[in-house]
Amino acid sequence: MKQGINVGLLGLGTVGTGVISIIKQHQQELKHQVGCAVNVAKVLVRDIDKKRGVEVEENWLTTDPAEVCCDPEIDVVIEVMGGVEDTKEHLANALKNKKHVVTANKDLMALYGAELLHLASENGCDLFYEASVAGGIPILRSLADGLAADRITKMMGIVNGTTNYILTKMSQEGSQYLDVLAQAQELGFAESDPTSDVEGLDAARKMAILSTLGFSMDVSLEDVSVKGISQVTDRDLHYCEQLGYTMKLIGIAKRDDDRIEVSVGPTLLPNDHPLAAVNNEYNAVYVYGEAVGETMFYGPGAGSLPTATAVVSDLVTVMKNMRLGVNGHTVHAPLHEKVLKEDKEIDSKYFLRMRVTDKAGTFSAITSLFAEYEVSFEKLLQLPLDGGEEAEVIVITHHTSKENYRELYERLQALEVVENVESSYRVEGGQ
Amino acid sequence: MKQGINVGLLGLGTVGTGVISIIKQHQQELKHQVGCAVNVAKVLVRDIDKKRGVEVEENWLTTDPAEVCCDPEIDVVIEVMGGVEDTKEHLANALKNKKHVVTANKDLMALYGAELLHLASENGCDLFYEASVAGGIPILRSLADGLAADRITKMMGIVNGTTNYILTKMSQEGSQYLDVLAQAQELGFAESDPTSDVEGLDAARKMAILSTLGFSMDVSLEDVSVKGISQVTDRDLHYCEQLGYTMKLIGIAKRDDDRIEVSVGPTLLPNDHPLAAVNNEYNAVYVYGEAVGETMFYGPGAGSLPTATAVVSDLVTVMKNMRLGVNGHTVHAPLHEKVLKEDKEIDSKYFLRMRVTDKAGTFSAITSLFAEYEVSFEKLLQLPLDGGEEAEVIVITHHTSKENYRELYERLQALEVVENVESSYRVEGGQ
Structure with a gap:
């Protein structure tokens, strides 16, 4: 074996900076574990002259991807540049040149994971991507190795830090979505274009990666049904609290008899569910295995050093x-x-909030419709609205099928006594 | 490679039964992962005729350990019989006969782990022991692989299910220690001789194993300072709740500048600490790494199938x-x-509960003593006791050294106005 292992980086943003810091600071530990030194040899950047948050040697930097992906001296390529199409080409090149690859890129892995893993296998190379899901939490390893002997039947993940931060603040402070979003953008917890986070797409990519691994099936992004948090109101959160629930953006992946469902959406959890206490920008993945039962993995979902830890591991x-x-x-x-x-x-339970006409017969019209669809109530609240001519009805249903619920929902929306169905969310956990 | 891999078991209690069930039920998944079948070949039992909770073939059972540890047909020995001295001999035999070993035995690993690992290494064998700490939680792998790139500076573990069950019930129901212990024994959550659990010894063994791995130091059981939960009263828990804290039996392992401390004891955590929500018989290990920050691994700490999952993984x-x-x-x-x-x-914060004489000057005598030792108060309560001649003083201190606190404690105990220092616990988490 060579004296040391040479690493090339694609990208030197926050995560790349963290990777270089950790490699520098933990030389002794790394050498102890792998028996040789780790050297950074080349780093692909867009602008060589830009000031960096970490000390880099001048001859490391290049703007030519081939200098990283084709250099015979480089053993491992670490991809922390983001992006999909070009990045995929770079990594395919690296693998064809027999370089092992470590990537933190969930977009890439959700779209081209199977293809790249196949290419890695063909070339006798490793391709690891722990950092692509839930940053610093070693969840992919836990699924692949730690729970290797079990059959995983359910995973629920808080896998997007931005939306968890926003929902936590809305709940704790009773604030409106747009106000908290603006505050999160100021603090750097949300991007200036937050669409991918708040509309659930980022979480959906991670759920596709998790389900592929956890269920050993080729799950792609289009298999994930997605709903974001931009329609969640302070009023919804107020009733959640009153009824003993916490709202989180939850990715759900369930398997029953080898048939699966994967979705992302705002979901109510009972307050004593382990995921309900996961606050702010933290992530967690709850895994249910037939043998092990309930487990949960909690930690930072993003950030320079946490993500870099996963990359360097x-x-x-x-x-x-x-x-x-x-x-x-x-x-x-x-x-x-x-x-x-x-x-x-x-199969699921649901939360519904409706604005209704406050007159005799309203309640009976609604409850008859629920009875017609054989959906029973777990909890039910009716409250007068300001003015007195309308009222608000909040329902938590017992279990029913998604198909049945959709029909019921449409019929409710069409009822004369129902002014509007204001919101509807899935309810998970508990009996 | 052979057609299949032959496994020998030492022991066929609850965990052994779980191991055989999982191997039988997951043949397809196991074969997919490792490329060949897994066969149970021999099982050491005490009584061949005893009725078993799982179907076993007659020719599997033996009462002679050599038939498992020396049989050239057996590739891997799984030890789930418990015990220390004899068991160690069996495993040493197995390793010398070039058999890989998987064990769930924390007592053995805490005492002879280094020696057995050395022997395994000499014989080119694997020796894994994931199930020995926190049952179904893949914590040892996470420390060894998932956080391989990080420097771990703190671990806090709820690593004993019995004591967590007892403290949870005491808190939730306001019950007395002995009542809940009896109830736990009835439900099978506590042994008929609960000493090793309730006095913290079981947790101490697990903390020795965790710190050895997490700090890469040879930590032994004698290095762990231990205090159990048998002196915890409902009154202590009442004040914890009032002050916004939750009491747990916490194993603490901390490293500062490569100097470490390892202890087990009843500890107050702020209610919003991730460990505070870990209830009943569940276990969790909270890990703080310099780079990753806070992570936590949660799951069942014991039980037939959860522990067996870790063994089979x-x-x-x-x-x-x-x-x-x-x-x-x-x-x-x-x-x-x-x-x-x-x-x-x-360095730590402390909770103190004292019975004092309720007269002028008492409070001043106590606070002067704290001032003399430069220990300031984070929280302070004084409440009259029934009868009116005595009062109760509850203190949560700011940080101080263990040495300084011990002297202060002794001086308090000797103060004329202090009838008795009823209880004293460490306080962790928060600022």
């Missing part, structure tokens, strides 16, 4: 494999064919 | 290593020499 695994000469053996083709549940098989 | 790793021909490479000698902190370096 993957690097350590690559280096250990290099030492033992066993790279390229970690990827498995999916064991199961993917079969998505139909809506009539997707 | 270790077995999967052994089998993957066998396929690649890389067994015996996972053990590292400790990187750092162990240096324990002196008491003057161990």
Whole structure:
């Protein structure tokens, strides 16, 4: 084996800076674990002259991706530049040049994960991507190794820090969505264009990656049904609290008899559910296995150093494999064919908030409709609204199918006594 | 490679039964992961004729440990029989006969872990012990691999299910220790001789194993300072609640400048600490890494199937290593020499409950003493006791050293106005 292992980076933003810091500061520990030194050899950047948050040697920097992906001296390519199409080309190049790859890129892995893993396998290379889901939490390893002996039937994840921060502040401070979003943008917890976070797309990508691994099926982004948090109101959160629930943007992946459902949406959890206490920008993934039962993995979902920790841990695994000469053996083709549940098989409880006409017969019209669809109530509130001519009805249902619920919802919306169905969310956890 | 891998079990109690169930039920998944079948070949039991909770073939059972540990057909020995001295001999035999070992035995690993790991290494064998700490939670892997790139500076664990169950019930129901213990024994959450659990010894063994791995130092059981929960009263818990704290039996392992402290004891945590919400028989390990920040791993700490999941996951790793021909490479000698902190370096906040004479000057005598030791108050309560001649004073201090606190404690106990210092606990988390 060589004296040291040479690493090339694609990108030197916040995560790349963190990776270089950790490699520098933990040289002794890294050497102890892998038996040789780790050297940064090349770093792809857009602007060589830009000032950096970490000390870099001048001859490291390049603007030519080939200098990282094709240099025979480089053993491992770490991708922390983001982006999809170009980035995919760079990594394909690196793999064809027999370089192992570590990436933090969820967009890339959700779209081209299967293809890149296949290419890695063909070239006898490792491809690891722990940092792509839930930043500093070693969840992919836990699914792949720690729970290797179990059959995972359910995963629920708070896998987007921005939306968890926004919902936490809205709940705690009784504030409006747009005000908290603006505050989050100021503090750097939300992007200037927050669409991908607040509309649930970022979480959906992570759920596609988690379900692919956890269920050993080839789950893609289009399989995930997605709803964001931009329509959540302080009024919804007020009633959640009153009824003993906490609202979170939850990614849900469930398997029943080898048929799966994967979705992302604002979801009510009972306050004593382990995920209900995960606040601010923190992430957590709750995993239910047939044998192990309930487990949960909690930690920072983003940030320079936490994400970089996951990247460098993957690097350590690559280096250990290099030492033992066993790279390229970690990827498995999916064991199961993917079969998505139909809506009539997707079972859940629901929260509904309706504005109704406050007169005799309203309540009976609503409850008859629920009875017609055989949906029973777990909780029910009716409150007069200011003015007195309208009232608000809040319902938490017992379990019903998504198909049945959709029909009920449309019929409710069409009822004469119902002015509007203001909001509707899934309810998980508990009995 | 052979057609299948043969496994021998030492012991067929609850965990052993779980191991056989999982191997039987998950044959397809196991074969997919490791490329060959897994066969149970021999099982050491005490009584061959005893009725079992799982179907076993007659020719599996033996009462002779050599039939498991010396049989050339057996590749991996799984130890789930418990015990220390004899068990250690069996495993040493197995390793000398080039068998890989998976064990769930914390007592054994806390006492002889270093010796057995060394022997495994000498014989080119794997020795894994994930199930020995926090049952179904893959915490040892997370420390060894997932956080491999980080420097861990603090671990806090709820690593004993029995005591967590007892403290949870005492808090929720306002019940007395002995009543809840009896109830726990009835439900099977506590042993008929609960000493090892309630006096903190079981947790101490797990903390020795965790700190050895997390700090890469050879930490042994004698290095852990231990206090159990048998003196905790409903009155203590009442004041905890009133002050916004939750009491848990917490194992604490801290590193500052490569000097460490490891202890187990009833500890107050602020209610918003991630560990404060871990209830009943659940376990959790909170890990603070310099780079990753706060992470937490939550799950069942015991039980047949959860513990068996961890055992079989270790077995999967052994089998993957066998396929690649890389067994015996996972053990590292400790990187750092162990240096324990002196008491003057161990820094903490404390909760104190005192019975005092209710007269003029009492409060001033107490506060002057605190001032003399430069210990300031974070919270302070004084309440009259029934009868009116005595009062109760409850203090939460700011940070001070263990040495300083011990002297203060003794001086308080000796004060004329203090009838008795009823209880004293460490306070962790928060500022």
